[in-house]
Structures are given as structure tokens and as C-alpha cells.
Amino acid sequence: GAGVSQSPSNKVTEKGKDVELRCDPISGHTALYWYRQRLGQGLEFLIYFQGNSAPDKSGLPSDRFSAERTGESVSTLTIQRTQQEDSAVYLCASSITGAPSPLHFGNGTRLTVT
Amino acid sequence: AQSVAQPEDQVNVAEGNPLTVKCTYSVSGNPYLFWYVQYPNRGLQFLLKYITGDNLVKGSYGFEAEFNKSQTSFHLKKPSALVSDSALYFCAVRDPRWAGSYQLTFGKGTKLSVIP
Numbered sequence: 001g002a003g004v005s006q007s008p009s010n011k012v013t014e015k016g017k018d019v020e021l022r023c024d025p026i027s028g029h030t031a032l033y034w035y036r037q038r039l040g041q042g043l044e045f046l047i048y049f050q051g052n053s054a055p056d057k058s059g060l061p062s063d064r065f066s067a068e069r070t071g072e073s074v075s076t077l078t079i080q081r082t083q084q085e086d087s088a089v090y091l092c093a094s095s096i097t098g099a100p101s102p103l104h105f106g107n108g109t110r111l112t113v114t
Numbered sequence: 115a116q117s118v119a120q121p122e123d124q125v126n127v128a129e130g131n132p133l134t135v136k137c138t139y140s141v142s143g144n145p146y147l148f149w150y151v152q153y154p155n156r157g158l159q160f161l162l163k164y165i166t167g168d169n170l171v172k173g174s175y176g177f178e179a180e181f182n183k184s185q186t187s188f189h190l191k192k193p194s195a196l197v198s199d200s201a202l203y204f205c206a207v208r209d210p211r212w213a214g215s216y217q218l219t220f221g222k223g224t225k226l227s228v229i230p
Contacts, residue, residue: 042204042221042222043158043220045217048217056217059217093157100165103158104160105150105157105158105159107156
């Protein structure tokens with residue numbers, strides 16, 4: 001079946017612009033996660049959704065970052081007034097509910113802020 | 115708090131030789147442990163997990179990992195490396211006692227290079 005789909009795959013934007021990153025999880029997966037991967041770094045947790053609610057937003061680095069999820073499906077990560085330090089690969093993952101369930105990752109969106 | 119350490123940024127091994135990628139963790143209780151692999155320009159793929167039970171866990175592509183509670187380690191192993199195993203490997207942990215979030219904490223990754 002289809003895996004986690006992210007779009008766009010690459011995004012180049014100018015400093016100060018807003019960007020939206022999209023994630024389509026695997027159908028039926030109620031849990032959805034956003035992670036950030038900077039060059040040479042591990043994965044940095046951003047936010048977790050259970051259904052349409054976000055019980056854990058602890059990883060969002062600033063109020064410029066926000067995310068929403070609608071219909072227990074698609075999620076959008078929005079970064080306002082982008083900065084150069086926002087340049088990274090943004091990875092989305094989904095899983096069935098339950099802590100031991102493996103995460104299924106998309107291929108990511110590579111964001112470059114010039 | 116939970117944390118993961120992968121002490122080696124890079125591991126080089128000759129094709130056909132056994133490989134080990136090291137991981138140590140820190141959680142307050144009994145951990146859930148995972149290994150993921152990332153190929154270039156791709157997302158992470160699940161390899162294996164330890165939840166409870168047998169300390170030796172077998173996963174995809176011939177990989178296995180051994181949970182050692184006394185050493186707080188979860189090293190990834192394979193008896194005979196293939197060139198196609200060359201990739202970035204991530205260890206991840208979750209403290210199952212946390213409520214409200216199922217986030218995993220990932221290590222910084224280890225680049226495995228298998229030399230023909």
C-alpha cells in the first residue's frame with residue numbers, strides 16, 4: 001500500500017517568507033509526528049498528533065512554527081518568517097496508536113532558506 | 115528525560131565481515147528501543163524493536179540487536195555485511211511510562227560504510 005507522502009520534496013525560500021509543508025500519512029494511522037533533521041544531526045522531535053489533537057507540542061522551536069491536522073489525515077507544518085537556521089529536512093511519520101508501534105517515515109521535505 | 119547515544123559517527127567494515135553499530139540509552143524505567151536505517155535522500159525505515167522478552171531481537175535484512183539492561187545498551191549487529199548495508203543507522207528510545215506522547219528520542223546516527 002501507499003506509504004507516508006510528503007510534499008514538496010524540496011523547497012527553496014527567501015528569508016522572511018512563510019512556508020507550508022504537507023504530510024499525507026498512511027491511511028488508518030491515527031498517530032502523526034513531525035521531526036526535523038539538520039545536516040549531520042540526529043532527528044529533532046517537533047510535534048505529535050493523536051487524531052486531530054496535538055497532546056505534545058514540546059518540540060516546536062519557536063512561535064514561528066505551527067502545525068495542524070484535519071480529518072485525522074493530512075497534516076500541515078507552517079513556518080512563518082523563515083530564518084536560515086530553519087534550513088533542514090523535515091520528516092513526517094505516522095503509526096497506529098500505541099507506543100511500541102514502529103513509525104513509518106516519509107521521504108521528507110528539504111527546506112533551504114536563502 | 116530519555117536520551118540515546120551513538121558513540122561512533124562512522125563505522126567501516128569489509129564486505130562479509132560481521133558488523134556492530136553501538137547504541138546506549140538512558141531512561142528511568144524499562145525502555146522501548148528501536149533501530150532505523152536511512153538511505154540517501156530517503157526517510158527512515160524501521161529495522162527492529164525491543165519491547166520485552168528475549169534480549170536478542172531479529173529484524174529486517176538479517177539484522178539483529180541485543181538488549182543489555184546492565185550496560186544500558188542495544189547494539190545492532192549483522193553476521194556478514196553487504197555493500198548494500200551502507201547507510202545511516204539511528205537508534206531510538208522511548209520511556210513507556212511517559213503519558214500523553216509517544217515521541218521517540220533518536221541518536222545522532224552512525225554512518226555505516228561496507229567496503230567491497
